[in-house]
Amino acid sequence: MVVGTSREPRMRFAYWKEKMIQNHLDRLEARSVHILREAYREFKQLCMLWSIGKDSTVLLWLTRKAFFGHVPFPLVHIDTAFKIPEMIEYRDRLAREWKLNMIFGTNKTALDEKQTFPDGNVNRIMCCKFLKTEALKRTLSGEGERYRMNHSTGKYEIDMNKEPYTGVIVGARADEEGSRSKERYFSPRDRESEWDIAEQPPELWNQYKTDFAPGTHLRIHPLLDWTELNIWEYIERESIPIVSLYFDRGDGKRYRSLGCAPCTQPVESTAKNVHEIVEELRSGKFSRIAERSGRAQDKEDSGGLETLRREGYM
Amino acid sequence: MSSNSIAKPFDNREQFNLVIVGHVDHGKSTVIGRLLSDTNSLPDGKLEAVRERCRRNSKPFEYAFLLDALKDEQEQGITIDSARCFFKSGNRDYIITDAPGHVEFLRNMITGASRADAALLVIDAAEGVMENSRRHGFILSLLGIRQVSVLVNKMDLVKYDLKVLEKIKEEFGAFLEKIGVKPASFIPICAREGENIVRRAEWHDGKTVLEQINDFSAHEELDNKPFRLPIQGVYKFTEEDDQRRIFAGNVETGTASIGDDVIFYPSKKKTKIASIEVFSAKEKKTISAGEAVGVTLADELYVRPGEIMTKSSDISPRVGTRLRVQLFWMGRSPMIKGKRYKLKIASSRTSTFLSSIEKVLDASDFSMSFAKSQIDRHDVATCVIESIRPISFDLPTEIAGTGRLVIVDRYEIAGAGIVLGGAMDSKSIFDEHVEKREERWETSELTxxxxxxxxxxxxxxxxxxxxxxxxxxxxxxxxxxxxxxxxxxxxxxxxxxxxxxxxxxxxxxxxxxxxxxxxxxxxxxxxxxxxxxxxxxxxxxxxxxxxxxxxxxxxxxxxxxxxxxxxxxxxxxxxxxxxxxxxxxxxxxxxxxxxxxxxxxxxxx
Missing domain, CATH: 3.40.50.300 (P-loop containing nucleotide triphosphate hydrolases)
Known part of the structure; x- marks a missing residue:
């Protein structure tokens, strides 16, 4: 990290060209792996959120890199019941293939009482709050029912383990939108999962803050330095299997960001594979359009996502 | 799924971390806003949206608003935390960190600055060098950031008088020299008007800010230094039928290959590297600086996380329980003697105590005190700390990663610093403790x-x-x-x-x-x-x-x-x-x- 003496510009260029710099993806990978191992070393009640989207799938892949093919903590998915069906199929297929300790949770009460946007009873922000934020809080705390995949039957069963998860690894990136650019790699939340931005602890070099008062809930963000383009470049390099919704399957449309079916719109794009997406992001039509532009809840009020995040939204 | 091809032109692209520091209101956010905007790095419509919001709120538009993504921050008008933004220039991806200038948020500034490859320090031409300008300069030096450019902003307020620039150059240049920072340049700018950020103004013939940051050199060559692999974890996933015992960590410096003789410090246990383990990657025979790796060993050694793996053929790290360090204290409570703290160097964590204070520097006015008995918030202290177990370390001038440390007070990172060297042995805290305890031991009538x-x-x-x-x-x-x-x-x-x-x-x-x-x-x-x-x-x-x-x-x-x-x-x-x-x-x-x-x-x- 510390920079040495400056060299002559021409020499420096030749130096790069030959072999000095590790590929930028290698650097990102090395840092993320370091953070994952640090989390595993320091925290017992650990889990990883898997939204099925590209970012948390890259995070899952990095975990397998960090632990040499193993995933030593459970993966938690919050099922809003409005997810696009392909997402659930893909989740369960990988869970079986990779022998993941797969858990999902849901806000059964809100769904039973039809307190949802698709049912027409609440607005989008409230719907996110009930089906995602609330469901997540209750799943993490163990108050809500957890469903765990039984690998001998391939089916989900009610998980008997009600221990709270106090460390949660998530795939947030700093470039997604404003509030995420101020996150730390290890970021404490209080008991209500709220985030105090002004009182964040210092993090220096690769010494993260890993000491917390009992009861502290923690978010761990190994992908903070990655950009959307880095994610796709890495998916391409590593041949990571990605849910097919991200690709144009013949109708000139694809999803750039995945969420619930009623609130996530596909974008006009003819990118049919990972390489075409990388090209599209580098120099094509999306090189300057924000990724979450297809997410309706961000537009509901000027600080929609920020308000949700303070209250514990991922 | 696509093929495994990597687009060649991007292979040499590098990531570069740049931090902007300076006193509050001297214009850091504006410099960043301008850099993003003038290099066309903003998403479509972003600039217009911010202009529109300003118009609706009857506020004059400022480039700084681009960064003020959070509501409460806009209300206070100051950067609370280090915010990151991204832009590209040449074959670099820049991550710019906007570090808060307010003294209250110094720990956030340090967070932002600690990972930077280079720094821009902004000084208001009209206000001149402030306490925080000096303090930030000092912190950059302590953090080991050697590439610094000073931007003298708001030149319009001093009517583009270059004598003002010269005066700041003289005063601040002398200060920086004293603390071992050689600034690459002093650039006069007017960030609000975009002068000398990307576009050179007619009154200036030196570098623009963009030219300067493109000229900063990239990462230090770490491969030819002694091999250091701080062990982060020892993994054995037997329940999943994996019998490998893998020693994992990120290589700080140097290289090592299968078959190399290695020594762990501080335990001094010796063995050879038996294999290099990877997941879904090409077989590897050598590991080198910057990589997150895993190796298995030829002998079944009992080595705990926190030890450093080194190569027998390389210079060994130092080992000791007493360290002379330079420490910047951020904690709310002062660092005092007799209290147990946690010391973190590389991957090691041990309990530590403050043994003695040599001198304390007030980083703002550079006054020195030799008589302090505690280290207060924002003090820079040269002191001796004693750990209760031997630890291994290097000098940061030789290997940065194993020569810098943080001190944790209860749950907070309260101090950050660098190792100056091992300290002379005196009586250990245990010997001292036992001596005192025995002096006061209460005995009964029975022998x-x-x-x-x-x-x-x-x-x-x-x-x-x-x-x-x-x-x-x-x-x-x-x-x-x-x-x-x-x-x-x-x-x-x-x-x-x-x-x-x-x-x-x-x-x-x-x-x-x-x-x-x-x-x-x-x-x-x-x-x-x-x-x-x-x-x-x-x-x-x-x-x-x-x-x-x-x-x-x-x-x-x-x-x-x-x-x-x-x-x-x-x-x-x-x-x-x-x-x-x-x-x-x-x-x-x-x-x-x-x-x-x-x-x-x-x-x-």
Whole structure:
């Protein structure tokens, strides 16, 4: 990290060209792996959120890199019941293939009482709050029912383990939108999962803050330095299997960001594979359009996502 | 799924971390806003949206608003936390960190700056050098950031008078030189108008800010330095049928290959690299700086996370318990003597104490104090700290990653600094403690001789240690039963009784192990004072831990029984039992020894 003496510009260029710099993806990978191992070393009640989207799938892949093919903590998915069906199929297929300790949770009460946007009873922000934020809080705390995949039957069963998860690894990136650019790699939340931005602890070099008062809930963000383009470049390099919704399957449309079916719109794009997406992001039509532009809840009020995040939204 | 091809033109692209620091309101956010906007790095519509929001709120548009993504920050008009933004120029991806200038948020500024490859320090031409300009300059130096450019902003406010620039250059340049920072340039700018950020104004013939940052050199060459792999974890996923024992961590510096002779520090255990483990990647024969790696070893060594793997052929790191350090203190409470802190260097964590303060520097006015007895918030101190276990380290001028440290006070990172060197040995904190404790030891009317006479034996602490904890425990309990049968006063302590009792306030973390060891040592002092034969069995102790327990048990008598294979532990023990010995035989050996030492009477089978 510390920079040495400056060299002559021409020499420096030749130096790069030959072999000095590790590929930028290698650097990102090395840092993320370091953070994952640090989390595993320091925290017992650990889990990883898997939204099925590209970012948390890259995070899952990095975990397998960090632990040499193993995933030593459970993966938690919050099922809003409005997810696009392909997402659930893909989740369960990988869970079986990779022998993941797969858990999902849901806000059964809100769904039973039809307190949802698709049912027409609440607005989008409230719907996110009930089906995602609330469901997540209750799943993490163990108050809500957890469903765990039984690998001998391939089916989900009610998980008997009600221990709270106090460390949660998530795939947030700093470039997604404003509030995420101020996150730390290890970021404490209080008991209500709220985030105090002004009182964040210092993090220096690769010494993260890993000491917390009992009861502290923690978010761990190994992908903070990655950009959307880095994610796709890495998916391409590593041949990571990605849910097919991200690709144009013949109708000139694809999803750039995945969420619930009623609130996530596909974008006009003819990118049919990972390489075409990388090209599209580098120099094509999306090189300057924000990724979450297809997410309706961000537009509901000027600080929609920020308000949700303070209250514990991922 | 696509093919595995990587687009070639991007292979040489590098990521570069740039931090912008400076006093509050000197214009950092505006500089960044301009850089993003003038290099066309903003998403479509972003600039218009911010202009529109300003218009609606009848506020004049400012480039700084681009960064003020959070509501409360806009209200306060200051950067609370380090915000990151991204832009590209040439073949670099820049991550710019906007570090807050407000003194209240200094710890956030440090967070933002610690990972930077280079820094821009903004000074308001009209206001000139402020306390925080100096403090930030000093922190950059402490953090090891050597590439700095000073931007003299708001030149319009001084009517583009270049004499103002010269004056700041003279004053601030001299200050920076004193703290070992050589600025690459002083660039006069007017960020609001975009002058000399990307576009050169007609009144300026030097570099623009963009030219300057493109000229900063990239990362330091780390491969040809001595090999250092701080061990972060030792993994064995046996429940998933994986028998590999993998030592994992990120290589700080140097390279190592399969078959290389390696030494771990501080334990000085030696072996060879047997294999390099990867997941879904090409087979590797060599690991090098910057990589997150995993290796297996030729011998089954007991090495804990926190040790540093080095190559026998390379210069070894230093090892010691007393370090002379330069420390910047951020904690709300001051750093004081007699309080236990946690020291983190590379992947090691150990308990540490402040031993002595050499001098304290006020980073804002550079006044020096030699008489302080504590280190207050925002002080920069040269001091000696003492850890309770030996740690290995390098000098940061040689290897940055193993030469810088943080100090944790309870749950907060409260101090950050660099190692200046090992400190002269003085009496260790343990020796000092034991001396004081014994001076004040309260004795009753009874003497230990009286007790020995009554009990028919002398007191002894029998400590059984070995990797096979179950076996150690069995031997401990059988020994207790055997001695009890012979009418001796004996007590076997199950170590779990401490975990859930006396030690229940000690966290289950590696670095807390030392605290458990300390308490066991103190307890053994009391138990042996009571005249008993006190037995306990514990998992593998390293030689240092055995020495600590010996010290704390003194003047009580101790017998260390080792079932270890480890040659260092073996040499520290009083009796070494063969792992193949049956238990009855092991007990016989211990009793014979007790008899030789006249703890018990002649021992006859």
């Amino acid at each position: 230990s001789e009286q007790r020995a006479l009554r009990f028919g034996h002398k007191p002894k602490f029998i400590l059984i240690t070995g990797r096979n904890e179950e076996r150690s425990k069995r031997i401990g309990m059988m020994l207790e039963a055997r001695l009890f049968d012979e009418d001796y006063h004996v007590y076997y302590l199950g170590i779990a009784n401490l975990d859930f009792g006396m030690d229940q306030d000690v966290e289950e973390k590696e670095e807390e192990r030392a605290e458990r060891i300390r308490r066991l040592g103190e307890l053994s002092r009391i138990m042996t004072d009571s005249g008993q034969i006190f037995i306990t069995a514990i998992g593998e102790l390293d030689p240092h831990e055995i020495r600590i327990i010996r010290k704390l048990n003194a003047p009580g008598e101790i017998l260390v029984v080792s079932l270890s294979q480890d040659s260092d532990t073996v040499s520290e023990a009083d009796i070494n039992l063969n792992e193949n010995d049956d238990e009855v035989n092991s007990i016989r050996k211990i009793c014979e020894r007790l008899s030789i030492e006249k703890v018990i009477e002649d021992y006859v089978i």
